[in-house]
Amino acid sequence: MSASAKPSQATITIEGSNTTAVLPLLSGTLGPQVADIRKLQAQAGIFTFDPGYGETASCESKITYIDGDEGVLLYRGYPIAQLAEKSTFLEVAYLLMYGDLPNAAQFEEFNHGVTMHTMLHEQIRRFWEGFRRDAHPMAVLCGVVGAMSAFYPDSVNINDAREREISAFRLIAKIPTITAWAYKYSIGQPFMYPRNDLSYAENFLYMMNAVPAESYRKNPILERAMDRILILHADHEQNASTSTVRLAGSTGANPFACIAAGIAALWGPAHGGANEAVLKMLGEIGDKKNIPAFIAEVKDKSSHTKLMGFGHRVYKNFDPRAKIMQQTCYEVLGELGIKNDPLLDLAMELEKIALDDDYFVSRKLYPNVDFYSGIILKAMGFPTTMFTPLFALARTTGWISQWMEMIEDPQQRIGRPRQLYTGAPQRDYVAIAARA
Numbered sequence: 001m002s003a004s005a006k007p008s009q010a011t012i013t014i015e016g017s018n019t020t021a022v023l024p025l026l027s028g029t030l031g032p033q034v035a036d037i038r039k040l041q042a043q044a045g046i047f048t049f050d051p052g053y054g055e056t057a058s059c060e061s062k063i064t065y066i067d068g069d070e071g072v073l074l075y076r077g078y079p080i081a082q083l084a085e086k087s088t089f090l091e092v093a094y095l096l097m098y099g100d101l102p103n104a105a106q107f108e109e110f111n112h113g114v115t116m117h118t119m120l121h122e123q124i125r126r127f128w129e130g131f132r133r134d135a136h137p138m139a140v141l142c143g144v145v146g147a148m149s150a151f152y153p154d155s156v157n158i159n160d161a162r163e164r165e166i167s168a169f170r171l172i173a174k175i176p177t178i179t180a181w182a183y184k185y186s187i188g189q190p191f192m193y194p195r196n197d198l199s200y201a202e203n204f205l206y207m208m209n210a211v212p213a214e215s216y217r218k219n220p221i222l223e224r225a226m227d228r229i230l231i232l233h234a235d236h237e238q239n240a241s242t243s244t245v246r247l248a249g250s251t252g253a254n255p256f257a258c259i260a261a262g263i264a265a266l267w268g269p270a271h272g273g274a275n276e277a278v279l280k281m282l283g284e285i286g287d288k289k290n291i292p293a294f295i296a297e298v299k300d301k302s303s304h305t306k307l308m309g310f311g312h313r314v315y316k317n318f319d320p321r322a323k324i325m326q327q328t329c330y331e332v333l334g335e336l337g338i339k340n341d342p343l344l345d346l347a348m349e350l351e352k353i354a355l356d357d358d359y360f361v362s363r364k365l366y367p368n369v370d371f372y373s374g375i376i377l378k379a380m381g382f383p384t385t386m387f388t389p390l391f392a393l394a395r396t397t398g399w400i401s402q403w404m405e406m407i408e409d410p411q412q413r414i415g416r417p418r419q420l421y422t423g424a425p426q427r428d429y430v431a432i433a434a435r436a
Helices: 040-044 080-086 089-098 104-115 122-130 137-151 161-187 200-209 220-232 240-249 255-266 274-285 288-299 320-335 342-355 370-379 384-407
Strands: 009-013 020-026 064-067 072-075
Touching: 020 040, 072 080, 072 089, 072 320, 080 220, 080 320, 089 104, 089 200, 089 220, 089 384, 104 161, 122 137, 122 161, 137 161, 137 255, 137 384, 161 200, 161 255, 161 384, 200 220, 220 320, 220 370, 220 384, 240 255, 240 384, 255 384, 274 288, 274 342, 274 370, 274 384, 288 342, 320 370, 342 370, 370 384
Parallel strands: none
Antiparallel strands: 009 020, 064 072
């Protein structure tokens, strides 16, 4: 083997025995090699222990690539910064689903396919009457998306490629309508039906903000900002919610049920609620003069105070989405005439102090995408309860793309993680009268 060639296998030897397992090493297009452990138990009688699956590849995928050490995020090979600057959300949706950017004819057909599915079955509208007015929008999304298979049974055959595609169109097209209606219901305003003459992002803003009594004014700056937010959140490799979609899909569940499962996983504050936590943190700090004391609390392990919006499970460098979000933040605040936003000023000062502090730099705690997104959404008039639903709206495209890839994978099998059992050993039943 030449000096530059990659090794083709790894060997595990069980200490104190003659048992050896030979593991093939798999190489992807980018990233480190991966040891194939599928025959480890058969060869060595052991299996691996990896809580949280942080060191385990659960699937093979061609959709998204992340290099956390270098701060790289690619959709189908394209850097996220290029897509956020030059592309549109629906073009990115096509890219994620089919693998390449569309030509003009392909995009026109795709755009038409999605746009023609924006309306909901009218009977679904009755679902909202069953929710309390103060129901969390994520509860509404879970319920309505999960119920869609009952209204669209003509596209739940997962073995039919055309039905899978129609389900994808329906989910991508209808999730803005469902999300906007969840908001309208919570504030007592009438539902606004989708307008197919508007772009994807503008149609969502229209359904969120328009009322029948007044004419709606489009805003290209806010439309572009929303489009960019959706692009930045469209996919992010095998995170908790995406893995949930794949695990549910591995059972043969219909796509609507799988996406509902992803929404449920995203609902957790450790996953989809981080930008809301940033706003809460900034509100608790309150003033620039309080930042040093807050930083001291963060460093004090006994205080349990966390610096929200900094650091990432995957990125050990700058989150490549954060700089784009920062630029978008300035554009939105400028368009809305918010010259001296106290939250932004506080965020910028906090960022400056944290990045000058070796405590955070040595731990590679750099701003992530959530640090600025909450400020943008608040400035655009979104209540904090809508932050996670917006995340779900954007991520639906990635989820359905990952689901389609999984279904089409000939190596796909039902997910079944192993466990390290630490309970009682086998024991015999004792009658209740004889128990101590």
